[in-house]
Amino acid sequence: MNNVQKNRLKDQLFKFWGIFCTLIGLILLFVFIGDILIDGISRIDWKFLTDLPSRKAEKSGIYTALMGSIWILLLTTLISFPMGVAAGLYLEEYAKKNRFSAILEINISNLAGVPSIIYGLLGLEVFVRIMNLGASVLAGSLTLSLLILPIIIVATREAVKAVPSTIKDASYALGASKWQTIWNQILPASGGGILTGVILALSRAVGETAPLIVVGALAYVPFAPQTPMDDFSVLPIQIFNWISRPQHGFIENAAAAIIILLLITFVMNGIAVYFRNKWQKKWS
Template identity: 65%
Template sequence: MNSMARNRLADRIFRVVGLLATLLGLLLLAIFLWGLLRTGLGRLSGQFLSSLPSRFPERAGIYTALLGTVWIMVLTALLAVPLGVAAGVYLEEYGRKRRWAALLEINITNLAGVPSVIYGLLGLEVFVRFLRLGSSVLAAASTLALLILPILIVATREAIRAVPRSLREASLALGATRWQTIWYQVLPASAGGILTGIILALSRAVGETAPLLVIGVLAYVPFAPSQPLDEFSALPVQIFNWISRPQHEFGVNAAAAIIVLLVITFGLNGVAIYLRNRWRQQLP
């Protein structure tokens, strides 16, 4: 066998290995989804979505947990998006030549890797105890906002970096100030990337359980929050609570609630992919 044939063979082997690696991931996901759908799909109904939690598994629903999750999502976005985008813009457009900007950059990247339970402890001390917010929607949203802030900053920076230099230079040449250039040219041009980052960060926040448990999100809340200082439950906490009960029927409820949570995160990811593709086509 000459070297060319050997190389071809190696190429073919690598292709098969790569294919198997891809299929393994897909297979595991398929097994997981199949088990989940088989257990939980029959339990999903309008009644399940609109019922209060209950000690009777057949009467219990996810109404309060679902609304809690929606509240957290909205509040987290309101808190984290302006901060994260502003920080990203600053680091990319204004602060990039400073030496401490490099230090900041390393720290932000590191923060993105801190385990979420640590953010929970921070939230417990700062928001729940020190600021006396209690185990409220606002405290949870603030904690999750901190958690996704590094992701948002990194996403914003990368989106801004992708904006062609010529666009900025043209704007500046026409007499626009730096701020006008950012507001009217850079941000609109990078909106697709930033929105994608925001949505991916939010879909992560929605699925987080550990920080919520640490700040003391409660096991049983039979009402939906009506303002930011109300106590609440959230889907991941409700799922955790149901799974830790001995009765098998609560396991079925948990599977159904996981399906709802997956629909939310898959939906968010789908919107992110759609936005990314749309904006990519529009850019020159």
């Protein structure tokens, strides 16, 4: 067997292994989702979405946790989106390429892989204790903003890097300033990639539990938050609370809440794919 045949055999083996792993992953995913649908789909109705938590499984709903998740998602977006995009643009377009910026880039990339519980401890010390925000929606949103900021910064930089240099050169040749080039050319051209990164980062934030528990989110809240300073709960914590109870009715409630959380995540990922494809077609 010559080298060409050996390489072809290796390619076929790698291809077979990739297909096999993909099939196994899809089967496990379908089994997992199917089991959740069997347990929880019959429990989802309008009352389940609008009822408050209760000691009785059949009367318990996700209203407070759902509203808490919406509050957290909105505030986290308002905090992290402008800061992350601005930081990514600065590092890519304005920062000098020296040793300090190289170290900064490495640290930002590493921060994206730090366990979320570490951000929870940081949020507990800085936002809850030092800033005296307490176990509020704002403290939770600031903590999750720290969690996803590195992801947004990296996504912004990669999207800006993907903009062809000819677009920048043409803008400068027509007499545009650096800021005019960024605002009128680079941001529109990289908008799809930036939005994709932001939405995927928010999809991670909406499913986080550990940092919010550390900050002080409650498993049972008898009211929906009305202001950023109110106490709150979120869907992942409510699911954890229900799944830890022995009654089968709460298991069904947890499965139904998981379906709602999966739908939110799938919708956000679908929006990210839509914007990415839209911008790719526009600028291709």
